[in-house]
Structure formats: structure tokens, C-alpha cells
Amino acid sequence: MSIQSDTYLLKSGDTAAFERVFQYYSRSMFYVAMGLVEDRQIAEDAVQESFINLWAHREQINPDYDLQYYLNQSVRNYIYKYFRHCRVREKHAEALIREYKFWADYKSEDLAEKVENVRELLLSLPENCRKIFVMAVIEGTGYAETASKLNVSVNTVKSQVKIAYRKLKGMWGISENELLLFLIFIYLKKF
Secondary structure (H helix, E strand, O other), X not given: OOHHHHHHHHHOOOHHHHHHHHHHHHHHHHHHHHHHHOOHXXXXXXXXXXXXXXXXXXXXXXXXXXXXXXXXXXXXXXXXXXXXXXXXXXXXXXXXXXXXXXXXXXXXXXXXXXXXXHHHHHHHOOHHHHHHHHHHHHOOOOHHHHHHHHOOOHHHHHHHHHHHHHHHHHHHOOOHHHHHHHHHHHHHOOO
């Protein structure tokens, strides 16, 4: 049987045809994957996932199209998705390291002093600004919902949050994420 006829049989759910297609294309797909990732396990996973995807969508196969192109593209897409996933994991790891370093830099006495300073700074904000900041940022209500609850415009919420952030960040010169973690810590202790 030819690969072309196997493609027709595969579309109808013939497992023997699927096996023949796998035997025929898997090696070249593996080399395509290795050319992109240079990691044997990831390349094998890419080939396997591509065939799982092929079987799951076999009814949609157009036997007149080049199956090898489709399978190689499926492998490439898997590898690109893998790279994107690695970048996201790397960014999260870097953020965790920065947050760990931020908290590790403080002794418990320093931390207690900082908590008290932030608490005082929050209390020194105008009441409306503080209320908006706590609701929108610390409680996570969001701008639109905060505006609705307090009967103010979304732009008012945005500007008040910006004012509060500016004052709080000016105190330490840290990132908004680090500041937010610190504020949540304080909020949980109820200022």
C-alpha cells in the first residue's frame, strides 16, 4: 500500500494505516525536532504529541494535502510552544528569586519597622485615596468595580491609585510587584 492510500485509511480510523504512517514519517519528524531543540527527549515528545494530535483530528485530514508537511509543521509548533513555555517558566523563576531576595534582605526588626512605616504612610494618604487604593489594589477589586462601589469614575480610581503608588514606591524605590506583596502582607495584618 502507498502512503497516499494509508492517508485515506487513516482518515477513516484504520489503526494499521496509522501504524504505517508512523513508521514512514516518525524518523524524519524526529530529525526536524532535533534540528530545533537538540534535546532527544523533547524531540521524541514532539513526534509523539504530533501523532496523538494527528489521530485525534484524523477525520479532518485532507488526503490531497502533503501529510509530511502537516506532520513536520506539527512538530515545529510543539517545539515553539515548548520554547514559549520555557521562557514563561524562566520569567516566573526570576520573579520568585527577586521576591525572595527582597524579603531575605530584611531582618525581622527591619521588617517590623517597614511594616509600621507603610502602615503610617497608608494612613497618611487622604481617606478617599487610601480607600480606593486598598479596594482596587490590595483587595484586588479592580478599577471598574471599585469605581462602581464608590460611585466615582474609573479615571478617578486610576489617578488615586497612581498617587498612592508614587508615594509608597518613593519610600523604598522597589518594583510594584514587591510593593504589592508587602502591602498584602500588611493588609492581612489589618492596618
